[in-house]
Amino acid sequence: MLLPEEVKSFAAQSESPADEASFLPDKEFIGSWSGVVHTYLKPVPIVIEIKVSAEVLVALDGQGSIPLQQVSYQKDFPLFINAGGGPFLRGRFPGSLCTDDVIRGNPGILWLELKLRAGVLSGSLVAFSQRENPVGPLTHWVETLRN
Numbered sequence: 001m002l003l004p005e006e007v008k009s010f011a012a013q014s015e016s017p018a019d020e021a022s023f024l025p026d027k028e029f030i031g032s033w034s035g036v037v038h039t040y041l042k043p044v045p046i047v048i049e050i051k052v053s054a055e056v057l058v059a060l061d062g063q064g065s066i067p068l069q070q071v072s073y074q075k076d077f078p079l080f081i082n083a084g085g086g087p088f089l090r091g092r093f094p095g096s097l098c099t100d101d102v103i104r105g106n107p108g109i110l111w112l113e114l115k116l117r118a119g120v121l122s123g124s125l126v127a128f129s130q131r132e133n134p135v136g137p138l139t140h141w142v143e144t145l146r147n
Contacts, residue, residue, distance in 0.1 A: 007088045012110050023054050023071040023089065029123065035144030048114075048144055058093050058112070066093045066114065088123070089114045097127060097140065112142070120145060 021130040029050045036043035037060070049065065056068035068091035073113045093109045114123040129137075 023056070023073040023091075025050050025052065025054055025073075029089070029121075032147040033144035034147050035121075037097065037125050037139045038143075039097055041099050044097060046125075046142060046144060048112075056089075057098060058095075060095055060110075061062060061098065066095060068093050087115070088125065089121070090117075097125075111137075114142065114144075 022062075030052055031050060033048040033050070035046055037046050037070040044061050046061075047059040048061075048068075051057075054071065056071050057065035058068055059065045059138075071089070071091040073087050074091055074125050090113055092109050092111045094108075096108055097110075106126055111128060112123070113126070114121050120143060122141070125140045125142045127138045127140070
């Protein structure tokens with residue numbers, strides 16, 4: 001559980017990409033990854049393409065690819081110490097999921113926090129509402145495998 005001070009700190013860190021390490025993909029990350037975002041309604045297909053140039057594209061539910069923004073690869077992110085340490089691939093993109101709880105918070109952004117574990121790129125996809133009276137954030141589990 002995050003205390004109010006930690007929530008403010010997380011928001012500040014999320015808004016300051018200049019303070020985060022840039023994403024320089026290792027060869028183990030480069031390529032196309034396919035899998036699912038787990039929601040209460042159904043698994044939603046996701047494809048993540050990581051290019052040598054460090055561009056990361058995300059496609060949800062068969063929709064077109066969207067560039068991941070504020071991409072970083074941060075080691076030992078302090079708020080995720082229980083995740084076993086190590087580096088996290090992080091970034092955000094505009095979008096939504098097809099569940100009522102996420103839809104009522106639209107328009108929104110989706111935030112990825114992914115870690116490579118034993119050949120599986122997995123972690124969280126968090127839906128943040130951008131409305132004046134926001135809903136969420138709502139977290140969903142993501143699992144992808146290299147194609």
